[in-house]
Amino acid sequence: MTRSFKATKALPAIMAIVMATFMAVMLPGCGDDKKAETTPSPQIKEQPEEDIIEQVTVEDIRPGESAGYDCGDSSGMTPDKRFWCRGLKAWMVSESYQADNGHDRDEFIEAWKLGNLDAIQGRTPAIENLQSHPVAADGYEIGYIGVLDAQGVIEYDCSEGDETDNEYRDRWCEAAASYNSSRQGDAANAIMRNIYINGYMAGRAIALTLPSSMESLFGSEAPKEGNKSAIDEPENDAPKSILVFHRGFTDGFQAMIDTVRESVNQVMEQMQSMPGMDGMPPPGMDGMGMPPGMEHMMPPMGEPQDTAE
Secondary structure, eight states: OOOOOOOOOOHHHHHHHHHHHHHHTOSTTOSOHHHHHHSOOOOOOOOOOOOOOOOOOGGGOOOOSOOOOOTTOOTTOOHHHHHHHHHHHHHHTSTTOOTTOHHHHHHHHHHHHHHHHHHHTTOOOOGGGGTTSHHHHHHHHHHHHHHHHHTTOOOOOTTSOSOOSOHHHHHHHHHHHHHHHHTSSOTTOHHHHHHHHHHHHHHHHHHTTSOOOHHHHHSSOOOOTTOOOSSOOOOTTOOHHHHHHHHHHHHHHHHHHHHHHHHHHHHHHHHHTSTTOTTOOOSSSTTOOOOTTOGGGSOOOOOOOOOOO
16 A cells, blocks of 8 residues: 556356356346446536635645643633644754744744644645755655545555555556545545445445345346335535545446456356357347256345335
């Protein structure tokens, strides 16, 4: 983690893959294109608007008269004093630290406050605007990153390739790429990207947990009305972070459905070319029946429950 601004030849193996795939596709929306259109799915919200606030500039870093707080005295710990003392602590362990340099200390703390506040508000970091003042830039970056660390925001380097031996990292990079193409925020905004990725991961997982009957999956019957929905839709005036999470959820949910559908089609194509499988239906979910000899392997299926009133 970093922080920075072939066809299967053996029949048993094929059967195992098909069986695993059948179990995995027990979710709505895995039919052909026509059935997929009737499957309820979360609606994609338009890109949320960000509050129009000017980004931090060097002119905003205006150290005033030293506050002179005694951070060793826990009495009278007002919000301003607590915030200032947190900035002082960051200053004392930073590379910019210079003993008895009150001006640089106050400049660092003021910039640290602004970086901290921008991260709390989920804003894109404005570090480039402060490069002419190294101390201020250092303070702002440390303040911003401090919030990322406090919130447990994870970051990976996705330049190593498409797949690695770290499954979570690969799915994280998949979600990060989806965030970049979703236009929900700046690629440098780690806060909004993390919110989107959390939604994306949740959508992928939920897509595999929604129950669906065999009739609606393999037949022409659409899922019954009243079934549990994937997620409640947000209000139109919901905060930007909630809208971004829901967009990530929607994208992750659909990505998992597409992945399962593609896997089923690939397995069916492989089985068509195998001896004794001449009667298999063409690739695709439409009209797909049970492969010969596998009827006894499927678990018993109860009648789907209609929860609609």
